[in-house]
Amino acid sequence: MTFQVTILGSGSALPQPGRHFSSQLLTAGHECFLIDCGEGTQYRLLEQKFRPSRLRAIFISHLHGDHYFGLFGLLNTLSLGKRTEELYLFGPKGLGDILTEVFRHSSTRLSYPLHYHDLDADNPGPIWSTPTLTIHTLTLRHRVPCTGFVFREKSRARRIIKEKITLDMTYEHMRLLKEGQDVYDKEGKLLYTYEEYTLAPPKPRSYAYCSDTAYLPDLVPYLQDVDLLYHEATFLDDLTERANKTFHSTAAQAARIAEQSNIGKLLIGHLSSRYLDSDASLLEARSVFPNTFMAAEGVTFEIAAQ
Ligand SMILES: [Zn+2]
Ligand SMILES: [Zn+2]
Numbered sequence: 001m002t003f004q005v006t007i008l009g010s011g012s013a014l015p016q017p018g019r020h021f022s023s024q025l026l027t028a029g030h031e032c033f034l035i036d037c038g039e040g041t042q043y044r045l046l047e048q049k050f051r052p053s054r055l056r057a058i059f060i061s062h063l064h065g066d067h068y069f070g071l072f073g074l075l076n077t078l079s080l081g082k083r084t085e086e087l088y089l090f091g092p093k094g095l096g097d098i099l100t101e102v103f104r105h106s107s108t109r110l111s112y113p114l115h116y117h118d119l120d121a122d123n124p125g126p127i128w129s130t131p132t133l134t135i136h137t138l139t140l141r142h143r144v145p146c147t148g149f150v151f152r153e154k155s156r157a158r159r160i161i162k163e164k165i166t167l168d169m170t171y172e173h174m175r176l177l178k179e180g181q182d183v184y185d186k187e188g189k190l191l192y193t194y195e196e197y198t199l200a201p202p203k204p205r206s207y208a209y210c211s212d213t214a215y216l217p218d219l220v221p222y223l224q225d226v227d228l229l230y231h232e233a234t235f236l237d238d239l240t241e242r243a244n245k246t247f248h249s250t251a252a253q254a255a256r257i258a259e260q261s262n263i264g265k266l267l268i269g270h271l272s273s274r275y276l277d278s279d280a281s282l283l284e285a286r287s288v289f290p291n292t293f294m295a296a297e298g299v300t301f302e303i304a305a306q
Helices: 041-047 071-080 095-105 171-178 217-223 237-246 251-260 279-288
Strands: 003-009 023-028 031-037 055-059 087-092 114-119 126-129 133-139 147-153 190-192 206-210 228-232 265-269 292-294 300-302
Touching (some): 023 041, 023 147, 041 071, 055 071, 071 095, 087 126, 095 114, 114 126, 133 217, 206 217, 228 251, 237 251, 251 265, 251 279, 265 279
Parallel strands (some): 031 055, 055 087, 087 114, 206 228, 228 265
Antiparallel strands (some): 003 023, 003 300
């Protein structure tokens, strides 16, 4: 099953050529999710040749404009495209009111059901479950209520070893084996053991998204062993004071969170517009956590099955 993240935008508050506002597309099998929706996100989706009708849900981390000003346009375009499939939207308190007002003043009636859910940034926990994933929120530390998201694959059934299937094996036998149960006949005689006839399922994969936040070691227990972590890295370490004051992180701080959480791979982004290229940020993060990459526009990061 595909499990991947495509970076649509990774800029910070000020527009810059080549760096778009925050947005990411998460694909898990047939399910597609948008995480944040900065201005222009729908153009980035077009560039990716992504059919927006495939979107199942949108998650908005907080109400700073660089993370959601693209939402109005995208929701409107989906309606102009005569979408009928329901769409789920999770966002901070206030977003529902904002959308209601925008649609009221523009006499917009969406062509599809939009299920909106308020997120309580102070009460993190599970918010949703789909056929492939469970989604938990994290409390981030920013100037306005801000939520992180952890997407975890559900554990799957054991896999039958095809070469070992016999003509006597029924569908029910296979179901039990896949569940990790041994199979007995009516007299109680052991027919098949799950250990001999199946392989363990692949390890469930996980992705965590920590948008704008001050350095927050409290996150570490919630991020343990995540395969791929996106963490903002607005400043370099010489501007730690400024990072603290504006509730952002430095590249080294992002890397420290990754290292302490024992994650697989770190993506950094949301660089301040003062940094014209990302080399220094990457170097700084890699000095603490070597397996760090830039969340560069248009790049897809796949999380391989193990
Ligand atoms: Zn931001
Ligand atoms: Zn922000």
